[in-house]
Amino acid sequence: MNPNENTFVACGSSKIDASLRVPLLALFGGAAVWLIVGLVLGLIAGIKFHAPEFLSTIPMLTYGRVAPAANDAVLYGFCIPAGLGVMLWVLARLSQMPLVLPMVPVVAANLWNIGVLIGTGGILIGESTGHPWLEYPRAAAVILFAAFLLIAVSAAGTFGWRRERALYPSHWFLFAALLWFPWIYSTASLLLNTVWLPRGVVQPVIGWWFANNLVFVWLALVGIGTAFYFLPKISGKPLAGSGYALFAFLTLVFFGAWCGIPASAPVPAWLPTASAFAALLTIIPILAIAIITIKTVFGSGVSCQGGPFCFIKFGVVCFVLSGLMYVASACPQSSRVLEFTWFGFAQTQLQLLGFFALIIFGAAYEILPKIMGGALPFPKLAKLHFFLTAGGVLLFVIPLAIAGVEQGKALMNPAIAFADANGVTLKFLRISTTGQLLILLGALLFALNIFVMTMKWQLALVKSLIAAVKAPLPEATAQRDQEVKV
C-alpha cells in the first residue's frame, strides 16, 4: 500500500469522504436491514429442525422457502451492497478523487433494495426459480443487474479521473470483482431465468458455475481486496510482498473460476474432474493470502481489542478456513462423505457470515467515522459486536461442520437407518441455532450504530436548515429597516 498516502491525504481526504457520505449511508443502511432480515429468516429455518411444525401452516414461512430466502437476503441484501460501498470508498481514497456522480450510487442503492425486496418476496410467495443462489424471479434480477451497473459506472468514473496514478493490489481484486458480477449474473440469469432454459443437466452445471463464481470467487475478490487495503493501513506497514499478492490474485481468478461442479454430478466426467483439479489448485491462492496476511499483521504491535483490526484479521482467518473446507468438499474422496450433508451449508455460512461479513463490519467501522466526521455513537457496542459475531460464527459453523461429517459417515453405512443418520445431526443443529442468535444480536448492534449515526446527521442537517430559514435574509432586514423609517 502506498505509505505516502496518509501524508497527502490531508489535503483532499475530507472532501473525498464527504462525497461518499450519502452513497455509503444508503448502501450500508440497506445492507444492515437485509442482514437482520436474512438472519431472522435463517433463525426461523433453523428452529424448524427442532420443531418441524413451527410456523408450518403459513405457506410463506415453509422451510423450503425460508431457507433460500435467508441465504439470498444475506448474500444479495447484505454482502453485495455493503461490499460495493466499501469498494467505492477504497477506490475513491486510492484514486485521491471524490466520488464521481455521487447521486448515481444513491439511486442504485435504492434500486438494489427494491430488487432484493421483490426477490425475497418472490421466493416467499413461491416464485423462486428453483436454482440455488439464483432464486430471485426475473423482475428482481433485472433491477439488481441495472443497479450493479450504475455503481460500477460510478466506481469506474472515479478511477478514470483519478489523481493518484499508482495501482495497488486492492485495485486488481476490486476491479476483477466489478467485471465478474455483471458477467456471471447476466449469463446465469439469461440462461436460467428466461424462457431459454437449457435442457436437463446443463441447468445445474451453469448454476454451479454461477454459484461458485459468486459465493466463492466474487466474495473472495471483494473481501480480500478490502483486507489488503485495511490491514497495511491499520498496522502501519506496507502489504507484505506485492509479488505474492499478484501471484495470489492470478491463481485465485484462474483456478477459482473453474471450481464448483460436485464430484458426483450426473454429467460427463470431464466436468467434475476439471473442477476437482481446479479446487485442489485453489489451495495455492488460499495459502498465499494467509501468508501475506500473517506477514503484514505480524509484529505490527497494534492491539485490536475488538476494533476493526480484529474484525478484518478474523475475517481472513475465516476465509482460509472456509476455503480449505471448500477444497475438502470438492476432492472426490472426501466429497463422497461430505456431499449432501450439512458440511456444505456450514462452509457457505462461514464464507458469508464469517469471512465476508466480518471484513465488511471492520471496514465499515473504519469508514463510518471518517465519512461522518465524528466517532461512532456507540464504540463499545461495536466492540461487543465483534465478540458476539466471532463467537456466534464459531458456534454456528463448527457444530454444523461436525454434524455434516457425522451425517456423511452414517449415510455411507447402509446399516444405519436414514432416520438415525439424520438424528445424529439434531443436537449439533441445536448448538448452531445459538450461534445464529448471537450473530443476529451482533447485527442489531451494527444496525444501531449506523442508524443512530444517520439520524444524528439528519438531525444536524435539519437543524442547520431551520437555522438557515430562521436567519433573517439580508434584503428582508433591509426592507424592514426602511419600513420602520417610513
Add this chain to the structure above:
Amino acid sequence: MKNGIAIVFAAVVALGASWCGLVLAPTLQLGGAKLTTVLNSPDTYPLQRTGEASLGLQIYRANGCAACHTEQVRQDGIQAELMLTALGNYQPEDFKAFTESLFVQQALEPVTNALAINLKGWNGSLPFVFLTTSDKEIADKINQSINVPGVKSELRIVATGADLARGWGPRRSVAADYLYDQPVQLGRLRAGPDLANIGVRQPDANWQLLHLYAPKAVVPNSTMPSFKYLFAVRKIGAALAPEALKLNAEFAPAAGYEVVPTAAAKELVAYLLSLRANVPLYEAPFTPVTTKP
C-alpha cells in the same frame, strides 16, 4: 497503467476460460441431448411427464422441497453377480462338486476363495447368488462352464454403493434422467431421503397425500414439516368425499369436517410418482430384477 491493463486482461481471460469450459461447452455438448434407449430394449428413455406431473414439478420448486431432498443417486461401481436359478435333475451337492472341480483352472484363481466360502454356506435353496465379482470376464467364463442341460444360471450386472443399498435406486443417476425437468431439482442437502426413485419406492398416491398432510401420521418419528396448506379442510357435505384423507384420530380434523387435497397437492403427488429412474442405460447398466434372489 500498463500493469493495470494486463491485470484486467488476465481477469477477462480467467473468467472467459471458465465460461467457455463450464457454460459454453456443456451447453453445446448436452444442450442438444436427445432421448436415449433403454439397454437391451427398443424403448426410449426418459418418458415425457404427464401434464399433471409437470405442474407438480412447479409445486415442488415453489415449496422448496429441494432444500431437504436430493434427486440424485450415487454409486461406487458395478459388479457381476452369478445367480443359480435352476438345478434340473442335479442335487446341490453335485453342483458344489462340479464347481469345485473348476478350481484347478488357473484363470479362476482370483475368485476361488470367495466361491468356496459361498458354496460352503449354501443350504441348497434357490435362487442362489454364488459369486459376486468386479471381474465380468471371470463371471462370464464360469457361467459358460456350468452350462449343463437343466442347470440354469444368470449373469447379472448390479450397481453398488451406499445410496443403492438404502434402496434409493438400482443405479446411479445420469444426465438422461433430467432431460425433461424444467427446472432440474438436484438438491444439495439430504435432510430427507433421496427422491430420485420415490415413485418406485412408494407408488401409493394415498400414502403420499397422507405424508404431505401429516408426515407423522405415516412415519411416526418424521422430522419433515407438514404441508397442510396444500389441503382444504371443509364441512362434510351429503357424504364423505371419495378423495378425503383417511386420517387416524390424532390427525383427523374436527368432527363433521374432512380433509381434501387441493389441485396443487394432487399435482405434487403425480410428480412424485413420476420420479422413476429405474431402467438400465448404456451409461449406467444393471440387470433388472426379474427373479427375486
